[in-house]
Amino acid sequence: MSLSPQFLDELRARTSLSALIGKTVKLTRAGREMKGCCPFHNEKTPSFYVNDDKGFYHCFGCSAHGDAIRWMTDQRGLPFMDAVKELAAAAGLEVPAPDRRAAERQERAKGLHDAMQAASDWFEAQLGGLDGADAQVLLKKRGLTAVTAKAFNLGYAPDSRVKLRQHLKDYGDAALIEAGLLIKVEDKEPYDRFRGRLMIPIRDPRGRVIAFGGRVIGDGEPKYLNSPDTPLFDKGRTLFNLDRAAPAARKANRVLVVEGYMDVIALAQAGIAEAVAPLGTALTEAQLERLWRMVPVPLLCFDGDAAGQKAALRAAHRALPLLAPGRSLAFVTLPEGQDPDDAVRTRGRDAFEAILQRSEPLVDRLWTAELAAEPLDTPEQRAGLKRRLAELAGIIADPAVKYEYGQEFRRRFDAHFAPAPRQFQRRQSGEKWKPPPAPVTPDAKAVRAAGIDRVLAKAVLAGLIRHPAEIARHVEVLGSLRMADGALGRLFEAVVDLALEDRALDSDRLVSILARSGFEAVSSDLLRADTMPYSFTRAGGDPVRAHVDLDEAIAIMVAQPEVEQELAHATAALQAGFTEEAFERQVALVKEQQALRDRLANLCQAAEDARQFGSEDD
Template sequence: MAFDTAFLDELRNRTPLASLIGRRHKMVRSGRNWKICCPFHGEKTPSFYVYDDHFHCFGCGAHGDAITFVMQSEGRSFPEAVEQLAAEAGLEVPKQDFQQQQRAQEAKSLSDILDLVQASYRRRLYQPEGRHGLEYLRKRGLSNATIERFGLGWSGDGRSLVEELRPHGVTAELLVKAGVMRSDEQGRPNGELFFNRVMFPIKDRRGRLISFGGRTLGDGQPKYLNGPETALFSKRRTLYNIDYAREAAHRGEELIVVEGYMDVIALDQAGFRGGVAPLGTALGDEQLMLLWRMAAAPIICLDGDAAGARAALRSCEVALPLLTPERRLRFCRLDAKDDPDSLIQRGGPGAMQQALDGATPLVEELFNLLVGGVNAPGPDERAALRERLVSLSQLIPDRTLASEYRTSLLDMFFAQFRRRGGKGASTGGDKTPHKGTQHVASGGDERLRLLTAMLLKYPEILPEVEQAYGGLELPQGLDVLRACLFDWISHDDGHLTQERCFKWLEQHGLKEAATETLAASGLLVRRKRAGTGDEDALREEIIEKWWHFYGFLNFKGFEKAVARDIEAAIRSAYAENSGGDGTFPPKLLARMRILDALRRGEVPEAHE
């Protein structure tokens, strides 16, 4: 009984071999792979090795994939093993009929046809008609050995392929199905797809030829052209050079994703055998899963220009919903003037290795892509950026990993946008405040500690002062506490109580630091049991007290923010259909009173 080749490949991709065998046998690590005592013959020392897509016993010679393992270990027939694995993978087994068998036979026939086409292309490269193609490849620095290794060729003028292959029983219709000829609207053959192009064979992970890509040497467009989707070839389900890269990954070499054929080939010639490239499309989820089957932490190496940045951001967004603690990505961003090919030609393999050694984790790349070009954002921009970072971290299905990403992204966010120097808080000086200016009086660190202590004791006020608090430059210990507090309120469902706050801090190893901060702050305000009205009044009093300390520490920033809010309130009051009563909001009035007090030189004290 024949099954569709594409279906079987999909079934194998969705069946991690290590998980399948690990359910039945206890495995131990052996580098990137696993080993067990062979289940098919008695042995005391493990010689049965499990790789990403096949197993091999060096004792008895047993060898195969997931389907083979089920057949040999459970005594099932091929169709029975396929049906069992398909059910476990959530795939529907295609109905077997005469047409299905015909398609399977056709796929084999198309593979044979592509082998004949490649042989033709390779011959042409070394004939007079392929002279310009061969000169181009050698000008790009490729050796004869590399040209042969990758099976590079020349398409010719696109007029003689049918006649050349006719003695082998190959018709124009078959060449259309193989993806090397075009067809018109009625489906009739209408000329060769590739002409006057350097040809790059595209293979599947087992090394079987499935399509071609071609590069024009003139001004024609597109510069690079890939074959169409066929019974053998699906762009989103494979990667260029996946056969050689898979072997390299098994040897422990780095798996490197680059943008094009020539980058892959240049890497290989320089000794980096694990290079792959997408085939004219952005890196997709199925291709990422292929990468993770070969390596736990592949490197995505993109050009340093704007297009490279866009591709990197899209790769991050595609990867996030697929991440697990075992699946990671690293990013290697080159200078804008470089790609891997040009970097190797200019600086040699050492320059490329240095760039790869500097690869950064996905979380850092994601942050830099989103906020790296943002300069002095306003409060609304910062709020939008923070919300974007948090929402992206929530795409990760593993809750523990998502929490770690959220924490890391927010830590970088607050470090990046913390105000410094004249733009933010200072912790030095001993001058008394006076109208129009403000310096932090002696004891600035103590007041910064008090601001933090007030939020630890009354965390329900955090949302109202979060933006201002996030802009202060804090000592290291307080900075860590602040990052944890902000992470907490992004997790919490709105019940911001001191008890829940300290439980969160305890989970993150910061309860003792928070307790010490409260004890050292000199905070004497006590929470009193009272009715709802008294609680609301106390809350407003605490917020005003917080703003008083904040304004004292950061007078210029506070004064500017109040002035901006006054102007906005006036515009709103005079706007058509505003519906307002012409008065300032109570919270703004409170901050205006605090500003007047600071201008009069009133210094807030902790014991009040």
């Protein structure tokens, strides 16, 4: 029976997932979700979450994941239709009666499944006979045992155009053609598609044979021949070994994606059962979605040659629009010229596991690829890199992930091209810090005279008090700016002086010393958490986030006076006499001014998001 997607969506919408699961699992409120101990594996600390708004459950311990229907089939063990009927009765819905065409399609599919299973059985029998001797030699050469061949139901298609057709004649030529087992060309007699090949059954998630992959014995092209797309088989939505890998992945909490059948089979023989492979095509969006239903971060372990690494990069780009919080990819780089089959056979499982432990996150693979894409010797080339990184981040649909990638790429770019850190001359005990000399050119003096944003300056100063170790990194640029006059300016000089005097000074000691020096009131006012909307001004925040955000705030504070001053000059020039060049200059500066404001707003928003998430976790 075929049910429409609309009916199934309505059924899920009318089902309270937490109420359904709560009948057998004790759940407690955790922010917007419910949590409890996972029923799919033994655990003492709850890692199983139920989200009613999104209609799914997920275990961060074993990666069990699904909706209400999946709960009934996986946890209750009901057949799909029985699960649907029980949920529909509870929701007050009537299950649609099967229509004639749907029943006919289901019956035809059943016949095709039977034909595919019969073909698989026959191929397997041929492998054990005289005709399969060459295929058996190939298996031994590849180091595959008889036990492994049996586990994957490997077979052999004799080099004949009619033997399979004759054996399956009771199914009829039309069904065998529709199943992809026979080839029909114009008005000629149909003939066997697979001839003289090692046969590898491809199964659906329920373990039913839906297609075959055939490897040539000896020389010949193509090396691998797959079934065509059929009513049972959609190449772009199927993963080889998914039926066996899914339960193994749940136990191992990982899934490996390799390039070929033999990679999967060799890994399984070595005891790594959680491997799947696409079927001769680049990894598709549908295949990625299947992988993410098993684990949050699948491991891509493609061949170590140039083609394999290009395929891995294509998969990285294909995944970008689909990324979401907690959902990504990781990449394993094999020694050059080796595939997983070679690596696990020649090095052994332990050595292969060691390679897997050195996997790199998606962001690292993208950064490395773009860094090596072209020379970076000129400003134009570096600007090109910055543009490409921004474009990659822009592909991501999820706004939170997009923001984080943009921030991460900008941080890496700045760090990679930053000048070498200055060596500060050690001062004698008691010697006070002095800012660098004042600018000497008229333009530089004008910029400095324009001053800086006092509110932002207060936030930066609060951040420096919270994180004194950051002061030495920024002392030159901070000293070259005109900090606010009065108490704020004197406090700035005192903070810098104390931090450079004692590089091991932490925030608490710095605050104590400032209090004894007469700065208690102004420093206390700066450190009030409710007055500063930034991560680096809050006590107890993420130090990595504070480090990155403080860098960004100082960069904005440095840039603002110059942009404001140049914009004032451009506006005055335009008022004195309109020219296209002056107008374009003013427009460009207004955009740059807005970009700085947007960057500052992003800092505030990121801090607010972190605060909200932190409070929910608490």
